[in-house]
Amino acid sequence: MTPRQKRYWLGFAGVFGVPLVWTSLFLLIPYAVMLAVSFWTRKFPLFVPDFQFGNFRQVFADPQYLEVLLRTGKIAALVSVFALALGYPLAYFLIFIVRTAKVRNFLYMVVIVPLWVSYLLRAYVWKIILGTGGVLNSFLMWTGIIDQPSGLFLYNQTAMIITLTYIFIPFMVMPIYTALEKIPPRLIEASHDLGEGPFWTFLRVVLPLSWGGVVAGATLTFCLAFGDFVAPSLVGGPDGMLVANTVQTQFGAALNWPLGSALSTVILLLVLTIITISERSERYGKIDLD
Amino acid sequence: GELNILTWEGYADPSFIKDFETKSSCKVSATYVGSNDDFAPKLAAGSGVYDIIVPSIDTIGQMRLAGFVDSIDLKKVPEFGQVHAKFRSNPDVTVNGEVWAVPLIWGSVSVLYRTDKVTQPNSIKVLWNPEYKGRISLWDDKSAIYWAARMLGYDNIYDLDDTQLATIKARLIEQKPLVRKYWSTAGELAQLFLNDEVWVSNAWTGLIAKEIRKGGKPFTVAEVDPAEKSEGWMDSMMLVKGSPNTDCSYQFINYMLSAKGQCGIVGSTDYFPTNPVSAKTCLPAEEARSRHLDDPGYVDSLVMWQMPKRLDAYLETWNAVKAAM
Amino acid sequence: MKTIIQLENVSKIYTGGFKAVDGINLGILEGEFVTLLGPSGCGKTTTLRMLAGFEEPTRGRISLDGQDITDSPPYRRPINTVFQDYALFPHLSVLDNVAYGLRTGKRKLGQALVAERVKSALGMVGLLGKADNRPGQLSGGQRQRVAMARALACQPRVLLLDEPLSALDVKLREKMQVELKQLHQQLGITFLMVTHDQKEALVMSDRIVVMHDGKIAQIGTPEDLYDRPASAYVADFIGASNLLHGKVSALGDGFAEVDLDGAVLRGRLADSARGLAVGDAAVISLRPERVQRVTDGESKESLSVFEARVMNRHFHGYDVRLDAKIGGRYQDLAIDLRRDSIAMVDSLPPMGEVARFAMTAADALVFAEDQQ
Amino acid sequence: MKTIIQLENVSKIYTGGFKAVDGINLGILEGEFVTLLGPSGCGKTTTLRMLAGFEEPTRGRISLDGQDITDSPPYRRPINTVFQDYALFPHLSVLDNVAYGLRTGKRKLGQALVAERVKSALGMVGLLGKADNRPGQLSGGQRQRVAMARALACQPRVLLLDEPLSALDVKLREKMQVELKQLHQQLGITFLMVTHDQKEALVMSDRIVVMHDGKIAQIGTPEDLYDRPASAYVADFIGASNLLHGKVSALGDGFAEVDLDGAVLRGRLADSARGLAVGDAAVISLRPERVQRVTDGESKESLSVFEARVMNRHFHGYDVRLDAKIGGRYQDLAIDLRRDSIAMVDSLPPMGEVARFAMTAADALVFAEDQQ
Amino acid sequence: MHKLYWWQRGLLGVVGGTMVYLYLPIVVLVVFSFNSNAVMSLPLAEFTFDWYRKVLANEAMLTALGNSLIVASCATVLTVVIGVPAALVIDRYRLPGLGLFRRTILLPLSLPGIVTGIAMLNFYRQLGIPLGLGAIIIGHSTALLGIVVSQVLTRLSRFNRRLEEASQDLGAGPIETFFKVTLPGIRSAIIGSALLSFTLSFDEIPVTYFLTGRDNTLPMYIYSTLRRGITPEINAIGTLIILASLVLIVASVSMLKDKD
Numbered sequence A: 001m002t003p004r005q006k007r008y009w010l011g012f013a014g015v016f017g018v019p020l021v022w023t024s025l026f027l028l029i030p031y032a033v034m035l036a037v038s039f040w041t042r043k044f045p046l047f048v049p050d051f052q053f054g055n056f057r058q059v060f061a062d063p064q065y066l067e068v069l070l071r072t073g074k075i076a077a078l079v080s081v082f083a084l085a086l087g088y089p090l091a092y093f094l095i096f097i098v099r100t101a102k103v104r105n106f107l108y109m110v111v112i113v114p115l116w117v118s119y120l121l122r123a124y125v126w127k128i129i130l131g132t133g134g135v136l137n138s139f140l141m142w143t144g145i146i147d148q149p150s151g152l153f154l155y156n157q158t159a160m161i162i163t164l165t166y167i168f169i170p171f172m173v174m175p176i177y178t179a180l181e182k183i184p185p186r187l188i189e190a191s192h193d194l195g196e197g198p199f200w201t202f203l204r205v206v207l208p209l210s211w212g213g214v215v216a217g218a219t220l221t222f223c224l225a226f227g228d229f230v231a232p233s234l235v236g237g238p239d240g241m242l243v244a245n246t247v248q249t250q251f252g253a254a255l256n257w258p259l260g261s262a263l264s265t266v267i268l269l270l271v272l273t274i275i276t277i278s279e280r281s282e283r284y285g286k287i288d289l290d
Numbered sequence B: 001g002e003l004n005i006l007t008w009e010g011y012a013d014p015s016f017i018k019d020f021e022t023k024s025s026c027k028v029s030a031t032y033v034g035s036n037d038d039f040a041p042k043l044a045a046g047s048g049v050y051d052i053i054v055p056s057i058d059t060i061g062q063m064r065l066a067g068f069v070d071s072i073d074l075k076k077v078p079e080f081g082q083v084h085a086k087f088r089s090n091p092d093v094t095v096n097g098e099v100w101a102v103p104l105i106w107g108s109v110s111v112l113y114r115t116d117k118v119t120q121p122n123s124i125k126v127l128w129n130p131e132y133k134g135r136i137s138l139w140d141d142k143s144a145i146y147w148a149a150r151m152l153g154y155d156n157i158y159d160l161d162d163t164q165l166a167t168i169k170a171r172l173i174e175q176k177p178l179v180r181k182y183w184s185t186a187g188e189l190a191q192l193f194l195n196d197e198v199w200v201s202n203a204w205t206g207l208i209a210k211e212i213r214k215g216g217k218p219f220t221v222a223e224v225d226p227a228e229k230s231e232g233w234m235d236s237m238m239l240v241k242g243s244p245n246t247d248c249s250y251q252f253i254n255y256m257l258s259a260k261g262q263c264g265i266v267g268s269t270d271y272f273p274t275n276p277v278s279a280k281t282c283l284p285a286e287e288a289r290s291r292h293l294d295d296p297g298y299v300d301s302l303v304m305w306q307m308p309k310r311l312d313a314y315l316e317t318w319n320a321v322k323a324a325m
Numbered sequence C, D: 001m002k003t004i005i006q007l008e009n010v011s012k013i014y015t016g017g018f019k020a021v022d023g024i025n026l027g028i029l030e031g032e033f034v035t036l037l038g039p040s041g042c043g044k045t046t047t048l049r050m051l052a053g054f055e056e057p058t059r060g061r062i063s064l065d066g067q068d069i070t071d072s073p074p075y076r077r078p079i080n081t082v083f084q085d086y087a088l089f090p091h092l093s094v095l096d097n098v099a100y101g102l103r104t105g106k107r108k109l110g111q112a113l114v115a116e117r118v119k120s121a122l123g124m125v126g127l128l129g130k131a132d133n134r135p136g137q138l139s140g141g142q143r144q145r146v147a148m149a150r151a152l153a154c155q156p157r158v159l160l161l162d163e164p165l166s167a168l169d170v171k172l173r174e175k176m177q178v179e180l181k182q183l184h185q186q187l188g189i190t191f192l193m194v195t196h197d198q199k200e201a202l203v204m205s206d207r208i209v210v211m212h213d214g215k216i217a218q219i220g221t222p223e224d225l226y227d228r229p230a231s232a233y234v235a236d237f238i239g240a241s242n243l244l245h246g247k248v249s250a251l252g253d254g255f256a257e258v259d260l261d262g263a264v265l266r267g268r269l270a271d272s273a274r275g276l277a278v279g280d281a282a283v284i285s286l287r288p289e290r291v292q293r294v295t296d297g298e299s300k301e302s303l304s305v306f307e308a309r310v311m312n313r314h315f316h317g318y319d320v321r322l323d324a325k326i327g328g329r330y331q332d333l334a335i336d337l338r339r340d341s342i343a344m345v346d347s348l349p350p351m352g353e354v355a356r357f358a359m360t361a362a363d364a365l366v367f368a369e370d371q372q
Numbered sequence E: 001m002h003k004l005y006w007w008q009r010g011l012l013g014v015v016g017g018t019m020v021y022l023y024l025p026i027v028v029l030v031v032f033s034f035n036s037n038a039v040m041s042l043p044l045a046e047f048t049f050d051w052y053r054k055v056l057a058n059e060a061m062l063t064a065l066g067n068s069l070i071v072a073s074c075a076t077v078l079t080v081v082i083g084v085p086a087a088l089v090i091d092r093y094r095l096p097g098l099g100l101f102r103r104t105i106l107l108p109l110s111l112p113g114i115v116t117g118i119a120m121l122n123f124y125r126q127l128g129i130p131l132g133l134g135a136i137i138i139g140h141s142t143a144l145l146g147i148v149v150s151q152v153l154t155r156l157s158r159f160n161r162r163l164e165e166a167s168q169d170l171g172a173g174p175i176e177t178f179f180k181v182t183l184p185g186i187r188s189a190i191i192g193s194a195l196l197s198f199t200l201s202f203d204e205i206p207v208t209y210f211l212t213g214r215d216n217t218l219p220m221y222i223y224s225t226l227r228r229g230i231t232p233e234i235n236a237i238g239t240l241i242i243l244a245s246l247v248l249i250v251a252s253v254s255m256l257k258d259k260d
């Protein structure tokens, strides 16, 4: 080794040592342990080491788990769609309609601030708003739209979707905002110059160029909503159990860690698949703007 | 010293715990469970967290079998002998002459309803009554299975077979659209009533109704024993294995068996004391009667909890119900 | 030839109050190649953007073929732009970029027609082989060509070019200058180009509009501007120029002599300097390449001869640049002597010493001082 | 003068296998101003970076004052660099930027000494008034000066400059060329500069190293390269050049005639072309500015006269560029005619017609074909 | 301002609605924190500070708050100390395996927290590591490491490497160069991601849920309180948290503004 190479590798070891050890010890090994436990067997009163695929078989054979997975996927997808439907116009507005950078930065902060307010509280407030005696019912009765408080707003999947969408909108707005911000205004002018009005310019230039942000935001929102277990317990009803609650149950009441670990492993794989797909399509959408 | 107790709402109320803390110089911090199924996982997750747990009669056996607890050194609990013999001799409290649990308090689970909305129910079937669609609640606990079993008229509720469980599961799933929310703590159920969300539910007799009445809403609630009988429960104190604070633990156990402890907890929960000797010294006669101090036979009018023979099957059934649409 | 674009008294004041363009009047003839030339910030781009429709004039009127288009949006003008940074759509292939303007909401041409027009536009710029590439995969020069093709595919009445070549390196720029000019001649479309490179403007334009602080300083053919600049400002901007400050010491028949405190130079009076009187402060502009070396004995009647001290010498390949000082105030004077033969290098004046130079009076221009 | 930097057989192969520098041998004398010149990608920057210590030569040896420094890291070399993008520290003031090298590593000078040296360095580049500004608040030219001052404050033995002026616009670039050169003369430090602008190299350097594909094509003074290029490649790179391909039709006394299928041109035989025989393929290089116009009747003994068809004409201000075609294969020929008098424009050959031109044989160079 | 197109007006409507959606809950929270009635429904009762008084007297809550501050601070320091070098290595070295390393370190960001939580729980149980604040800190650091790494990586990719070369060129060795040039260059990314780490750790539930022993964090305290029924105290805590967040945001924005 030349002295230079020696310096190179010394630097590498010095800088990389701590992160490598930490990541292996507290990230890789725990996931590995989780994987290992997913092959164990539940045996009253606890569970014992083993190597068998029963837990995975149960996850896929017992319709209740598939049903929960599907329901969770459905809700996470709806949350992503609604967050996108509200978040995209918001980001678009900030970038292309707001004229001065000062106002834009201020409004952006205004969107991001809720992110800094306790997640739990943001979920729980919806209980006050949507409840039978809540703000929404009071408002509707006051306006005379309804004369009996409705029980339809709280303790069901709609409430969960409203709450989760609310919680995750900032995660949708941020990447889209960043993507839109990177689009040179020049390109929009070029489109106008070539005879295309604002609407088609949006479809043909702005949307494709912000696709990376949309994918990133949707992936993040989907994954976060997919793993949530707080909203169901606060605003969800009897039909609102999500996969994270199922995992929680296995580590709680059911005391079946092996099955819970198997479920978690399945979630892990699912998320990895989603991320990989999203990275692919993001890369497809990621266009070198330089 | 420090004492970490895994227990139920109302069991560590400052009204009587403060007194213990000053007397013993043991600081009590309580964590509340919402179901007996919360004990095992909390203890399984790691030792060294809790010193005393207060599971119900159907769960203490599981705690012992899982090795989560130590047996009780009776020399250190002089008043143990005053506890209702019925509880002392319970096969899960005393096993092969060794005592594992110190009974603390007992009571029933009955039907709680709003008198202005629900005509007085005489059967558990009220919880399946479509008339009250969206206004029904049910305790989020494996005991839901007992309730369904009793509604169906099964009498082997702690030893149900697979077909029975399947039927029960179907009935519970059938009930889901009627249910507004499964409740998991007393406070939650009280709030559900107070916020107009729920009109009828099964409930721990005493505490919850008391809480609702404190809310000052312009309606009244009542508790009723259905024709299928109410359920009976008894909660005992157990020593967590490996707890470094056994000294404080024994002081606590003794305090809770004393007059201050028994009347304190009765006062905060409206449940029934297990030590009639000390309770009698502090309860007015009228209350002593309504708390069945001299009437342990009342227990026989209840369906007393036992550990189900196939706990796992019960849990699985209940979880499947919750997971279903 | 008829006027295609007419700017009447057009001004642009940006929010904030900055007056970027200040009452411009300009007519552009059909088929002309006109260049806006001027230093950074003089308002060239702003003018172009008002024509394209991206900026709204604060005052004034813009018309195309006699029709007022001041208020019509960019996507309704038969005008296309080649942007300085090309503004190619990075997510579209070269083909789709070029086809973009042909597939718009309104101007929806048939598949076949689009294909044909794209092909002809790409053929024009020699990029048929790159149709399927993304802009990111092209070199700078190729991107420039795509931008041209994209604009031309729309068959605009007027093509606007904002510093179309400034992102290219020297060799490529010179090559593209020639190509662009040829394209203009082929197509007969009106070109309006912006540049701050006077050489580029001279090489390419039919007419050049020299701008200064939002106003037009002079409009004319390259020869006009080079040989008959209207002001010292234009003289300085077009080609290298020495601007020497002095006092008028003699006047006569369109000529003036300027005294630089010791050296006296003779030059033509600029049109704008007719009013100068003897004793007035004046600026005389002379181009480095018009100065000649005269050996000590030599003297020519037609030339105005002067002395300057040679301070430094740079090899320019084509010629030798002398940095000299002239007059009592030691004003800088650049002189380019041609190395017509290798032997000549030896006859260069020695550094640090005073030497004699000369120039035709017709090659120097005299302006009034304040005009600069 | 003694050699300060010596590169012996230095090569750089990047991971991936690309050979960026290919066995270079080069000695630089103390106090010299040497320029590396060549087209993009020829290995100039790589060579400079190996000298600075940022890249490790794959093969070969670099020594400074006779000592091998091939393996020493950049922070132990008494060499400083002016980066192309200046690489000023954006979080530090101008003063702290310039002081950076004086407060770092082993060279930790006292407060007072640092202040003094910073002051003198900033004074040198005329930026004393900007000491407290951040680089972001400076213009391009000022940043360039700060980068110079920062490097010079360290009093390096050798100053490396990687395209130091390429980010500046034309006028400023020309001004800074002169300043840089003066600084070099004042300080006496060895300068090694990289550029791809041949004009810049010609103006500034004592010696120029022309690179080609990682190898050295020629080393010499500006005059050497301009007047005696070793190859057609160098001739083409230094100044504009027409390279015309033909066959040797006659040889004699250091001169050759090249037949271009119809037109015959006479030129000096390049040193490397001594072996040419009649009938061999050859390239003749002639500079546009060395070609003269001869009117129909005229004929001069000393000149080689030829005909070419004038295709196009561009106004260059200084002179007029003619695009012409020569010979049976219609090879492109650029001709620059000087507009010495305004009247001359009228005597320009008409476009599309054949006209007669001439040049001295000494001004054309003949190379063997394969050398290009 | 020129007149708006129909679609611009529609957009404005959607944006306005979204803003209401974003802020209505926060307004509700704040308003009810001053409402004397313990049951939270309209109409409002009297204005009161009682809930704030109760919060400030609530020892368990204050202890939980203290724990949360400890956890968030430690986790933030750890994520920075581990994350910055990790980002540097990923950015600087082209070695096989580093891509995988990057993906691994970023994985917990998109993975439901519950998976990381139970992975940690399994792991601690096998090792016999006691649950508690220490366990939570490790969990949070690992789960949030990706935030620092991704933000710093983004900044590093924009960071001009020439500056480091310039520093070495001027005589500074690699370590001095890091502290004098690289660190100032990525400073705002570090501060920004540290703030985000802090907030997310302070707010964390799914990982914490499985790792708390005796010690509650504030969100866990709130969560268990919520499970036992709502009290307006929670609204008061929420309002205080919003206030603190605002102060933090304003501080960080003004802190980051001056230099970049």
Ligand SMILES: Nc1ncnc2c1ncn2[C@@H]1O[C@H](COP(=O)(O)OP(=O)(O)OP(=O)(O)O)[C@@H](O)[C@H]1O
Pocket: C014, C015, C016, C018, C019, C020, C038, C039, C040, C041, C042, C043, C044, C045, C046, C047, C196
């Ligand atoms: N949107 C704007 N708001 C305010 N001032 C502007 C705006 N655009 C340009 N300006 C200012 O108007 C003046 C003219 O700008 P313009 O871009 O037209 O100059 P230019 O001649 O094209 O210069 P350059 O050669 O640098 O491109 C400049 O001083 C510029 O700072």
Ligand SMILES: Nc1ncnc2c1ncn2[C@@H]1O[C@H](COP(=O)(O)OP(=O)(O)OP(=O)(O)O)[C@@H](O)[C@H]1O
Pocket: D014, D015, D016, D018, D019, D020, D038, D039, D040, D041, D042, D043, D044, D045, D046, D047, D196
């Ligand atoms: N780090 C690298 N890895 C691989 N190849 C490289 C690297 N750096 C440069 N090259 C290649 O080496 C060749 C020489 O590069 P170098 O930067 O030395 O050229 P240059 O003469 O300075 O060109 P330019 O004028 O464009 O700056 C180029 O083809 C370039 O693509």
Ligand SMILES: NCCCCNCCCN
Pocket: B008, B009, B010, B011, B036, B056, B186, B204, B207, B233, B235, B269
């Ligand atoms: N299964 C036990 C019944 C629970 C009794 N405890 C109720 C306590 C309510 N505060």
Ligand SMILES: [Mg+2]
Pocket: C044, C045, C046
């Ligand atoms: Mg411009």
Ligand SMILES: [Mg+2]
Pocket: D044, D045, D046
């Ligand atoms: Mg280079």
